[in-house]
């Protein structure tokens with residue numbers, strides 16, 4: 209319906225354009241099309257994405273920022289970047305990682321004594337209620353440093369970073385269970401659990417994988433580390449993950465590769481990891497009963513490793529919590545269908561998407577019918593008896609998403625295509641070229657129990673010739689595809705120049721209920737409560753205490769009060785800064801030159817800053833957001849007087 213109206217609209221405009229030139233110039237739109245070399249398909253694509261000023265997008269895409277360690281918020285269909293949320297990396301515009309609160313937050317993600325200020329983010333996960341995105345929270349992992357962050361969608365601000373020394377890296381994170389009971393984080397590269405050293409020759413005996421189930425407390429908006437637990441896994445490389453839902457609720461599925469347990473050693477006479485890890489025809493999907501595992505944890509059948517309650521591998525086997533089913537060569541994505549009845553797995557070195565039937569898998573588990581055990585004793589189900597069938601997709605299928613019409617969309621990496629296929633008969637309907645080497649793809653509400661259909665975004669790894677040349681490091685390329693019609697239509701190319709995003713999730717925009725300003729005045733965004741040191745208008749002051757000078761300062765268009773801060777050389781300065789405005793978008797920034805002091809205070813927000821006044825000198829301070837006609841005058845001085 210939507211598509212037909214659009215088609216009529218396009219035809220109408222073209223007609224009008226070819227006639228009298230409705231923009232007043234001769235030839236109007238047709239001339240414009242000719243001048244720019246645009247086809248009718250180009251114009252239809254443009255009309256489907258163009259959003260007039262003041263217009264809103266129907267969907268928001270939460271995309272991993274890859275190496276930037278951040279999260280991007282992108283409007284669909286306009287593909288406009290609306291925000292880059294500071295998560296694992298300092299973000300100067302938001303003052304993220306410069307004030308006391310956000311600096312402490314970033315430091316809480318440090319591992320051991322190493323300060324970590326970057327991340328390799330892969331998989332964002334929106335919080336879910338009954339398997340549908342509820343628009344309350346977002347989670348994202350850091351593959352490099354095995355960390356998970358919690359972002360509140362009340363204000364799009366990072367609230368928490370957690371990490372466990374149990375594991376050294378993650379990948380199949382983050383994925384949530386259908387009511388966000390848990391945020392799931394499996395390790396990727398095996399290592400001795402809890403850190404420490406073991407010779408690589410003892411890989412099979414001493415190295416292990418593990419999956420952490422981080423308990424999420426929705427009321428508090430926090431992961432509760434003390435209520436979280438983990439399960440030890442064999443030293444395979446655990447990969448992508450998905451939580452069962454509806455029919456398969458209570459279970460989690462994790463792919464793995466390198467069941468060969470290769471560990472490289474190219475200069476030591478061993479095959480490289482990549483060939484060592486690609487010998488077997490089958491790897492193992494891990495099938496985990498998390499609801500039963502929860503009870504085993506409650507019964508105390510765990511060991512503490514690195515502070516985490518861990519179900520040891522033998523316990524997991526004995527208690528019937530862990531099963532394997534073979535999956536073709538070097539699998540990558542595992543994607544549970546919206547009804548929870550099937551799991552679709554694609555193998556990087558296999559041409560199929562394999563469709564596993566949950567009913568068949570469950571029946572085999574219930575009957576205790578296994579075809580063998582892996583070297584660690586984990587029961588293995590029959591591949592043939594677990595699947596419904598295979599869709600012949602093409603070369604290098606990776607990830608699958610779903611729509612509301614019974615179609616699945618699979619990214620085909622080596623072919624640089626998105627394949628649309630029918631779940632009912634496993635037939636490929638259409639393939640559309642994308643540019644190039646698509647990794648993940650994301651469909652509107654595509655991970656929920658009720659996908660919307662309409663849009664798919666292909667998240668391409670290589671751009672090659674798509675954009676102007678900007679040197680050897682090229683942007684990634686997000687391509688928006690209209691899937692509402694008979695045939696898929698490529699609508700838009702969007703360069704991503706901050707890192708390599710992996711996954712994204714696309715949520716209906718009206719599900720998000722973000723606040724507009726912080727109320728009442730003095731809110732700390734990390735607690736959403738009025739900060740202890742919040743300053744109200746009229747209460748500004750400077751106090752000298754044992755621990756240094758405390759400056760209670762307000763910001764309002766267009767001045768700071770106080771605007772002169774006199775301190776002595778070497779003194780500790782504690783700055784308590786509140787934006788006392790309640791007008792939407794009336795953000796002030798605060799910077800002191802040469803001191804690495806920079807925060808952003810949104811209307812009603814409070815921030816604390818601590819620094820040591822160094823050498824005597826005169827340091828201008830000023831507002832860094834062009835907030836008013838007299839913004840340049842929103843300034844003052846830090847005077848560091850000699851002792």
Ligand code: K7E
Pocket residue numbers: 330331379448540606607647648709710711
């Ligand atoms: Cu395929 Cu990290 Cu999900 Cu990249 S992963 S593409």
Ligand code: CUA
Pocket residue numbers: 764765766795796797831832833834835836839840842
């Ligand atoms: Cu406040 Cu500029």
